Amino acid sequence: MSEVKEKNAPATADAAEPKQNYKDVEPNIQYEAVDWTTIGKKQDSYNSSEKSRLETLYSKTITNIAEHEVVEGVVVGKNEKEVIVRIGYKSDGVIQLNEFRYNPNLEIGEKVEVYIEKQEDKEGQLILSHKKARIVKGWDRMNKALESQEIVQGFIKCRTKGGLIADVFGIECFLPGSQIDMKPVRDYDQYVNKIMELKVVKINQEFRNVVVSHKALIEAEIEEQKKVIISKMEKGQVLEGTVKNITSYGVFIDLGGVDGLIHITDLTWERINHPDEIVKLDDKINVVILDFDNEKRRISLGLKQLKAHPWDKLDTELKIGDKVKGKVRAIEDYGAFVEVMPGVEGLIHVSEISWSQHLRSAGDFLKAGDEIEALIVMLDKETRKMSLSIKQMNPDPWMTIMDKYPKGSKHTAAAKNITGFGIFVELEPGIDGLIHISDLSWNKKFKHPSEFMKLGDKVECVVMEVDAENKRISLGVKQLEENPWDAFESVFTLDSVHKGTITSVTDKGAIVALPYGVEGFAPKKHLVKADGSNAVTDEQLDFKVLEFNKETRKIIVSHTRMHQEATEEQKKIERKEEKEAIKKVQESISSNTLGDLEGLAKLKREMEGK
Secondary structure (H helix, E strand, O other): OHHHHHHHOOOOOOOOOOOOOHHHOOOOOOOOOOOHHHOOOOOOOOOHHHHHHHHHHHHHHOOOOOOOOEEEEEEEEEOOOEEEEEOOOOOOEEEEHHHHOOOOOOOOOOEEEEEEEEOOOOOOOEEEEHHHHHHHHHHHHHHHHHHHOOEEEEEEEEEEOOEEEEEEOOEEEEEEHHHOOOOOOOOHHHHOOOEEEEEEEEEEOOOOEEEEEOHHHHHHHHHHHHHHHHHOOOOOOEEEEEEEEEOOOEEEEEOOOOEEEEEHHHOOOOOOOOHHHOOOOOOEEEEEEEEEEOOOOEEEEEOHHHOOOHHHHOOOOOOOOOEEEEEEEEEEOOEEEEEEEOOEEEEEEHHHOOOOOOOOOHHHOOOOOOEEEEEEEEEEOOOOEEEEEOHHHOOOHHHHHHHHOOOOOEEEEEEEEEOOOEEEEEEEOOEEEEEEHHHOOOOOOOOOHHHOOOOOOEEEEEEEEEEOOOOEEEEEOHHHOOOOHHHHHHHOOOOOEEEEEEEEEOOOEEEEEOHHHOEEEEEHHHOEOOOOOEOOOOOEEEEEEEEEEOOOOEEEEEOHHHHHHHHHHHHHHHHHHHHHHHHHHHHHHHHHHHHHHHHHHHHHHHHHHO
């Protein structure tokens, strides 16, 4: 062996002799056989037959495994952070405990599936994953669970928008809030970190999304319970229930596995705006069964029916013509509902609010919360109906209308309603009069009465006509003054010329402001100026009166006619001058011709004498 070591020893700088080549070694040297497997080991060496036998026995204890496959293992150890799993390989694998969060009751000896990531890492450790094994096998199990409607265990990891996230077979699934329970769930956090029985209801293979439901598991059971409960129900039966849900139209009551509805009108005899004025969520209340439908599983419940009807407490001495006090509870266009005592209401029709004939809506006179006094005009205790009147608290003012408002009398009234044809004004409560749009002003024409005054404004007016039978009064404002058009007739005579300012222009013509606050109208063809252009807004020009109508208070004017007539006059003067010039020329020609003829005759005579 020493020779072998020398032969293989590397040359150093201090070596006296040159390095030997393997060819220089004598070929007849004999080497001692060496068993390298025993070097550094304390145990005795084995011969070849024993070694072969032991290798065969050892190989039988080791499972043939391959990386990236799923195998079954047994939990052989567990601490606060890790789980040791034996799969029959030469070493055990270690898996983080948080991969078993869905199974907090994991015990030693329990079989689990693991995914082989590596047979050996740098330290010779077997690397396993339980989470990946569940994911690999999970989709197959998930699809089978959907087909077979199998009940699966899900670990609720966290809450999310609209529901919960559940771990099923290592796959994150969505549990909608509406599928958690039969009744609405308001606190999702109570389910986090808990195990729930679930049912796979939908799988999106393309996006790998899974929807599960807990409600689906209990629906069938609830339906059976409903059948049993409904089969024992009777109209008029009183049951205890829990307020499950409150809506604007009513309250849903849990009767122990079956739901019933109390409509808002069956909660109380009094008028309310919303059911939450009477009950709150999770309240336990007694209800009476009003009606139910076996086929549709609908149950109508009542709460107010457990109390005596307020009409039964109504004073037996109450009669038509009596005065009652109450509070306005609701306003409709056709009238107002007045509560005269809790649960007892009377209707004041809009026609019974005021003696006025121009009523539009009860809301124009009353509002919710008003406390009023009214007269009973109709009372039917059997049908529980009452009609009230405010206007009949006082005598009809139209009975003495002729004395208070004679024709020609002047009064101050407030605008109550403005329409396109006129203004209704209130002379006194219950007495309205109409000022027609044509009776607002002598001079100005209004497109709408709102240009003259606004609602609530007061105006002085004169009574023009009174119709007591039909309860109508015609009023006028312009009649307070004399008709200025009588005077205008002598001012705006035909062909008279006035300065005017154009205030507005339309396709048909223009409105012209004339003296004394009067307006005239100039048709479009009468707006052409001398230079051929059209007159425009705010332009001041001379206008000639073409037409004056006192009855319709209409004045037609023209600016074009001004320069057209001037042109005609000029043409007349020019034609006259032309005629005079022609006459002079003709006279000159005439005299010259006669003299020429006289000279020619003289010349002729002289020639003939020669």
